[in-house]
Amino acid sequence: MQPESVPVFRSERINALIIVLIFSAVILIYTRWARKGKKLFIRKINGLDEVEEAVGRATEMGKPVLFIPGISEIDEIETIAGISILGRVARVTAQYDTPLLVPVRYPMVLAAGQEVVEQAYMEVGKPDAYNKDIVRYVAGEQFAFTAHVNGLMMRERPATNIYMGAFYAESLLLAESGNIAGSIQIAGTAQPAQLPFFIAACDYTLMGEELYAASAYLSREPLLLGGLKGQDWMKVLFVILIVLGIVFVSFDIGDWYLSMFKAV
Amino acid sequence: MRTTVPVIIAFLSGFAMILLFFISPEHSKIGTVELEPEVLSWVTIVGGFTLLLGVVSILRVNYVAVQRKKEGWIYNLATLVSIFAMAIPAILPESWSPLLGTGTGSIYDWLFNNLDAPMMSTMFAMLAFYIASAAFRAFRARNAEATLLLITAALVMLWRVPMGEMLLSGIHESIPEKINTYIMNGANLAVQRGILIGAALGAAAMSLRIMLGIERTYMGK
Numbered sequence: 001m002q003p004e005s006v007p008v009f010r011s012e013r014i015n016a017l018i019i020v021l022i023f024s025a026v027i028l029i030y031t032r033w034a035r036k037g038k039k040l041f042i043r044k045i046n047g048l049d050e051v052e053e054a055v056g057r058a059t060e061m062g063k064p065v066l067f068i069p070g071i072s073e074i075d076e077i078e079t080i081a082g083i084s085i086l087g088r089v090a091r092v093t094a095q096y097d098t099p100l101l102v103p104v105r106y107p108m109v110l111a112a113g114q115e116v117v118e119q120a121y122m123e124v125g126k127p128d129a130y131n132k133d134i135v136r137y138v139a140g141e142q143f144a145f146t147a148h149v150n151g152l153m154m155r156e157r158p159a160t161n162i163y164m165g166a167f168y169a170e171s172l173l174l175a176e177s178g179n180i181a182g183s184i185q186i187a188g189t190a191q192p193a194q195l196p197f198f199i200a201a202c203d204y205t206l207m208g209e210e211l212y213a214a215s216a217y218l219s220r221e222p223l224l225l226g227g228l229k230g231q232d233w234m235k236v237l238f239v240i241l242i243v244l245g246i247v248f249v250s251f252d253i254g255d256w257y258l259s260m261f262k263a264v
Numbered sequence: 265m266r267t268t269v270p271v272i273i274a275f276l277s278g279f280a281m282i283l284l285f286f287i288s289p290e291h292s293k294i295g296t297v298e299l300e301p302e303v304l305s306w307v308t309i310v311g312g313f314t315l316l317l318g319v320v321s322i323l324r325v326n327y328v329a330v331q332r333k334k335e336g337w338i339y340n341l342a343t344l345v346s347i348f349a350m351a352i353p354a355i356l357p358e359s360w361s362p363l364l365g366t367g368t369g370s371i372y373d374w375l376f377n378n379l380d381a382p383m384m385s386t387m388f389a390m391l392a393f394y395i396a397s398a399a400f401r402a403f404r405a406r407n408a409e410a411t412l413l414l415i416t417a418a419l420v421m422l423w424r425v426p427m428g429e430m431l432l433s434g435i436h437e438s439i440p441e442k443i444n445t446y447i448m449n450g451a452n453l454a455v456q457r458g459i460l461i462g463a464a465l466g467a468a469a470m471s472l473r474i475m476l477g478i479e480r481t482y483m484g485k
Binding site: 006007008009010013016017020023024027028031073075077078080081083084087088106107108110111112115116117118119120123132133136137138139140141142143144146147151155169172173175176190192195196197199200201207208209210211212213215216219223224226227228230231234235238 | 282285286287288290291307310311314315316317318319321322324325328335336339380383384387388390391394395397398399401402456459460461462463465466467468469470471472473474476478479481482483484485
C-alpha cells in the first residue's frame with residue numbers, strides 16, 4: 001500500500017507566515033525611509049535618558065557601575081538586548097574612566113560581553129583601560145550568582161546598578177540589595193512577573209518592549225529607529241485586530257475570525 | 265570581516281529556523297536526523313566550548329583578589345577552595361573509590377546535598393523578607409494612585425489567604441469571586457497581556473533587525 005504523501009509546506013501555519021511577511025515588510029519600509037533621511041519621532045523613555053546621568057553620578061562619587069545582562073543564556077533575545085545596552089553603557093564608562101563591573105551567569109554571555117566591552121573601550125580610544133575581568137563569570141547556579149552579586153553590592157557599594165535582560169526569582173533580591181546599598185537603579189526586563197519587583201525597588205524600569213528598543217534609542221541611529229517605527233505600526237495593526245475580535249465575539253459571530261489566529 | 269561573517273551566519277541561521285517552522289518534519293530531515301532539534305542542540309555544543317572561558321575567568325578573578333588581599337579576599341579564597349573541593353572529587357573516576365565521581369555517597373553528592381542545596385534554599389527563602397520591605401515602600405499612600413494600589417494590594421492579599429477569604433465572605437459572599445473576576449482576571453490579566461504582546465513584538469522586531477544585519481550593537485558596533 002502506498003503511504004500517504006505529506007505536503008512540504010505546513011498549510012495550517014499560513015496565518016503565521018502572513019504575519020511574518022507583513023511584519024518584515026513594515027520594518028523594511030521604515031528602515032528604507034530612515035535611510036533616506038525621513039525624520040522619525042520616538043517617544044521619550046526616561047529610564048534610558050537617565051543612563052548617562054547615572055554613570056556621571058558614579059564618576060563623581062568615584063564608585064563603580066554594576067551592569068547585569070540578565071541571568072539567561074545568550075540564545076535568549078532578552079540577553080542579546082542586554083548585551084547591546086552593555087555596549088552603550090561601556091562606551092560612557094570608558095569615556096569617563098568609571099569602573100565597570102559585569103558579573104555574568106553563563107560562559108557564552110561572558111564571551112559576548114567581553115567582546116562588546118572591549119569594542120566600546122577601543123571606540124572611545126582607550127584600549128589600554130580595558131581589563132578582561134570587567135566582565136566576569138560568577139556561577140552557573142541562579143542563587144549562587146545572586147549571592148555573589150549581593151555581596152559585591154554591599155562591599156563595593158556601586159553608585160549605579162543597571163539590570164537589563166531576563167530575570168526571574170532573584171530580581172527582588174538583587175534590586176532590594178542595591179536599594180540598601182544606596183545605588184541609583186535602572187532595570188529593564190520583558191518578564192511581566194518580575195516587573196512589579198523592579199518597579200518597587202528601582203528608580204527607573206523599562207517594561208517589555210522598551211528593553212528591546214533601548215539599543216536603538218541610545219544609539220539614535222536612523223536605521224535602528226526605523227525598525228522601531230515599523231514595530232509601532234505593527235502594534236497599531238494588532239490593536240485593530242483585537243478590537244475587531246472583541247466586536248465579533250461580543251455579537252457571537254467571531255468563530256471564523258478566531259480560527260484565523262489559531263496557533264498550531 | 266569581523267562584522268560581515270557574524271551577520272551572514274546570523275542571517276542564514278535565522279532564515280533556516282523560520283523555514284523549518286513552515287516545513288513539515290517529514291521533509292526537514294537529512295537521513296534520520298531531524299534538522300530543527302539538531303540545529304538547536306548546536307547551542308549546547310558551543311556552550312560546552314565556552315565553559316573553559318568561564319572556568320578561567322572565575323579562577324583568575326578570585327586568584328588575583330586573594331593575591332592582592334583585596335577587601336573581602338577571604339570570600340574569594342572560599343570560592344577557590346569550593347571550586348576545587350567540588351570539581352576534583354567529581355572528575356576523578358568512581359572506580360577508584362566510591363567517594364569519587366558524582367554518584368550517591370560521593371564527596372560531590374554530600375557537598376551538594378548538605379551545603380549547596382541548603383544555601384540555595386536559604387537565598388530563596390530570604391525573598392520573603394525582601395518582599396516585605398519592598399511592599400512597605402511600594403504601598404505607602406503618598407498620592408491617589410498609590411492609595412489605589414494599596415487598597416487593591418490589600419484586597420488581593422486578603423483574598424489569597426484562607427482567613428482573609430473567610431473575612432471577605434463574611435462581609436458579602438460574592439466579594440472573593442469579584443476580586444478574582446475584576447482584579448486578577450480583569451485589570452491584572454489585561455495589563456500583563458498588553459505587556460506580553462508589546463514584548464513579543466519587540467523581540468520579533470529585534471530578531472529581524474539582527475537577521476537583516478541592521479542591528480549590530482550586540483557585537484559592539
